[in-house]
Amino acid sequence: MTTLATKLIIDSVIKNFNSIGKSIYIIHGGDNNRGLLYIKTNSKSINKYTLHYREYEYQNDNYNWIVVDNLSEQEIDTKFNKYKQNDDDCWCIEIDDVINPFAYIL
Numbered sequence: 001m002t003t004l005a006t007k008l009i010i011d012s013v014i015k016n017f018n019s020i021g022k023s024i025y026i027i028h029g030g031d032n033n034r035g036l037l038y039i040k041t042n043s044k045s046i047n048k049y050t051l052h053y054r055e056y057e058y059q060n061d062n063y064n065w066i067v068v069d070n071l072s073e074q075e076i077d078t079k080f081n082k083y084k085q086n087d088d089d090c091w092c093i094e095i096d097d098v099i100n101p102f103a104y105i106l
Helices: 006-019 073-086
Strands: 024-028 037-043 048-057 062-071 091-096
Touching: 006 024, 006 037, 006 091, 024 073, 037 073, 048 073, 062 073
Parallel strands: 037 091
Antiparallel strands: 024 091, 037 048, 048 062
16 A cells, blocks of 8 residues: 655645634754654633544554543643654644544645
């Protein structure tokens, strides 16, 4: 399977969110051509954050979004910093209070 460069995916996501007037932030920029993409979402109403990553499912030849944890912002940031120490190529973007942020992401 051919994969898109991570930076190309990030640029596309930013463009999609900007086109609908939503905010998105790059928390950590990794390698432009590769690197696991983490997405940090928040629900301001309950002050909880969720960290997600994409996982390739070989049986269906498809990517799925996996929830890592639902925690406070500080706990999510601590967890991501540990991931970043092991893999500096990874990326993390933050999406504010969107009902279905993955509708706009590849």
